[in-house]
Amino acid sequence: MSIGLAHYLIVSLILFALGLYCVLTRRNAIGILLGVELILNSANINYLAFSRFSSGQYDGQVFAIFVIMLAAAEAAIGLAIVLGIYQNFHSIDVEATETLRG
């Protein structure tokens, strides 16, 4: 059995599951950002796999470039927010930031 679309989809699914687990369980804000990066990468694998095996066009690769670009913007903003939280709460534990709790 040669490597086909389903193989790449399964690898991407495993990456997505690990990233979701990371986002759900981490209490460190940077850990959560690492999980989000895993999820974005799994989406990119899907784009490229469908682009190669299912459409044969290059549209998926262009989309992947947009995703990478948005991930870069997200990382910059996310880490700026993390540093802001650290300045205000002296911790990047997301459970420490409960100022809005009613």
Place this chain on the structure above:
Amino acid sequence: MSGLSLGDLVFYLVAGVTIISAAGVAFSPNIVYSAFSLMGTFMGVAGLYVLLAADFVAVIQVLIYVGGIMVLMIFAVMLTHRIADVRISNRSVGRLPALIVVACIAGVMAKAVLNTTWHSVAPGTPAPSTYAIGNGLLGDYILPFELASMVLLAALIGAVVLSRKELRDE
């Protein structure tokens, strides 16, 4: 099953590296190890892109993720607190409910992937994709391309505003 061809073997190797280092990101008790295994994941994903005949995207992945985002992440990890203290540095809570939720979602998606007959074309021979991507970016996708530059500018200004030290005159 008449043995694996070389291409299949390379795929399993790269996919294994990717998944094992992603597991390191998700389960490592130390945030520094998590950040460094994310770098392994990015390299593995770049390898998968090469196997998918996406040479340009693979180079972009290495340049932006491994060169840019990773440095930023490790920088932030080192800047913030008590990374040496393993118990505090990367605590995870609610493992069992999270595991159940993730297993349910992953199970549904795996069933969908395996039970669907995907529309497929025979994959062409790998060819340089830079020309087609450049034509796409400046042709069909010119509007998202220009919007992307606005988003990046806004993100940079926003990051500067958010992370600068607040000047209070009290």
